[in-house]
Amino acid sequence: MCGGSSCLQSIIAPSALASDFGKLASECQRVLDDGADWLHMDVMDGHFVPNITMGAPVLEWVKKAIPDIKMDCHMMVANPLQWVEPVAKAGGYQYTFHYEATDDHMAVIKEIKKHGMRAAIALNPSTPASVLSDELIAQLDMVLVMTVWPGKGGQKFMPEQMPKLRNLRERYAKLDLQVDGGVGPKTIDECTQSGANVAVAGTAVFGAQDVKQAILDMRKSIDGQIAKEYK
Numbered sequence: 527m528c529g530g531s532s533c534l535q536s537i538i539a540p541s542a543l544a545s546d547f548g549k550l551a552s553e554c555q556r557v558l559d560d561g562a563d564w565l566h567m568d569v570m571d572g573h574f575v576p577n578i579t580m581g582a583p584v585l586e587w588v589k590k591a592i593p594d595i596k597m598d599c600h601m602m603v604a605n606p607l608q609w610v611e612p613v614a615k616a617g618g619y620q621y622t623f624h625y626e627a628t629d630d631h632m633a634v635i636k637e638i639k640k641h642g643m644r645a646a647i648a649l650n651p652s653t654p655a656s657v658l659s660d661e662l663i664a665q666l667d668m669v670l671v672m673t674v675w676p677g678k679g680g681q682k683f684m685p686e687q688m689p690k691l692r693n694l695r696e697r698y699a700k701l702d703l704q705v706d707g708g709v710g711p712k713t714i715d716e717c718t719q720s721g722a723n724v725a726v727a728g729t730a731v732f733g734a735q736d737v738k739q740a741i742l743d744m745r746k747s748i749d750g751q752i753a754k755e756y757k
């Protein structure tokens with residue numbers, strides 16, 4: 527997971543989808559205090575997925591409450607280009623759009639970069655890694671391999687997505703690779719052994735008895751794999 531002088535790092539991004547939305551900002555602060563790096567913000571528009579969650583105005587309030595938060599915005603939306611500017615203005619740190627939602631991926635990436643955010647693409651379970659060309663990857667900061675069908679939290683982890691992750695890691699040693707869906711201390715080892723270094727976990731973090739320990743367990747798994755492969 528290293529290349530040249532730069533190595534990958536473990537990044538733990540609890541999904542706010544599993545938090546109490548009635549006190550969203552304090553829920554985000556709570557997991558940051560317990561060791562989270564980013565907050566994964568699931569934006570659903572009711573079109574790309576059959577569910578509606580939050581939009582840019584909600585993100586803006588969270589950013590106001592926690593100015594140094596890194597909001598990892600997972601855009602499950604039918605028109606990813608439309609929301610780049612509002613999410614950037616709301617304080618988004620990373621903008622992840624779905625490969626399946628557009629034919630003009632470069633246009634969305636250019637818009638994201640223009641607005642100063644990290645750019646990432648998410649792949650649904652049925653979308654193979656082969657759709658991502660080297661040219662596209664060169665413009666990306668991260669690829670998200672979905673380990674559930676997007677649309678709701680608390681679903682069962684799909685181990686059959688691991689070969690896709692492994693394929694991407696073999697092709698791109700330095701790229702941040704994120705897993706999302708059913709990820710937690712029980713499933714993280716499979717993910718890290720297949721090359722993931724960024725873990726999204728909703729239920730497994732917000733529902734944990736000991737949030738700090740859940741985050742630590744996932745970080746240990748990722749860091750252990752990085753150390754093992756590049757000792």
Ligand SMILES: O=C(CO)[C@H](O)[C@H](O)COP(=O)(O)O
Nearest residue numbers: 676677678679680708728729
């Ligand atoms: O993208 C998502 C759903 O579309 C969520 O981020 C994901 O499912 C996380 O929830 P959990 O960890 O509870 O499975």
